[in-house]
Amino acid sequence: TVQERTFIAVKPDGVQRGLVSEVISRFERRGYKLVGLKLLVPPTDLVKQHYADLSSKPFFNGLVDYMTNGKAPVVGMVWEGPDVIKQGRAMVGATNPLSANPGTIRGDFCLSVGRNIVHGSDSAESAQTEIGLWFGGKGEVVDWSFGNEEWVIS
Ligand code: DAT
Ligand code: MG
Numbered sequence: 001t002v003q004e005r006t007f008i009a010v011k012p013d014g015v016q017r018g019l020v021s022e023v024i025s026r027f028e029r030r031g032y033k034l035v036g037l038k039l040l041v042p043p044t045d046l047v048k049q050h051y052a053d054l055s056s057k058p059f060f061n062g063l064v065d066y067m068t069n070g071k072a073p074v075v076g077m078v079w080e081g082p083d084v085i086k087q088g089r090a091m092v093g094a095t096n097p098l099s100a101n102p103g104t105i106r107g108d109f110c111l112s113v114g115r116n117i118v119h120g121s122d123s124a125e126s127a128q129t130e131i132g133l134w135f136g137g138k139g140e141v142v143d144w145s146f147g148n149e150e151w152v153i154s
Contacts, residue, residue: 007130012072014117036078036141092120
């Protein structure tokens with residue numbers, strides 16, 4: 001089975017609202033493997049790079065401030081497993097929570113595009129870039145195996 005990795009983050013509003021365990025448990029119960037995890041107030045440079053494709057948008061400065069102002073930290077994660085990039089996006093739901101299906105994280109827990117509680121990489125390229133940005137240090141992403149893998153993936 002091809003194992004992909006994706007970057008998923010609980011944003012400051014999700015941390016503030018006590019939804020870290022909710023996000024983790026959805027990926028964990030699905031059978032995905034947690035291979036990277038950190039809590040941080042991200043440096044402004046990191047968030048500007050993370051959202052570089054949005055730098056010309058009118059909401060960019062507000063987005064960077066919300067991510068970096070320290071009123072709550074971000075929980076960054078790397079999740080591994082079959083098709084996890086696309087499946088992770090599906091589990092996160094549409095960018096605007098008012099368009100997100102019930103059953104998705106955004107569709108179940110939020111109402112506003114500016115407070116949509118979670119991030120998920122949108123492609124293989126952005127997953128690789130984002131994992132490098134957030135987990136670039138040696139040993140920050142951990143290779144390990146599930147003891148019960150044969151019961152989850154065949
Ligand atoms: P996504 O987070 O679903 O990948 P995106 O990459 O288009 O969405 O935008 C990144 C974040 O920027 C998004 O989660 C919330 C914020 N954002 C996007 N569009 C916005 C808008 N019209 N107004 C305010 N914030 C917005
Ligand atoms: Mg995006």
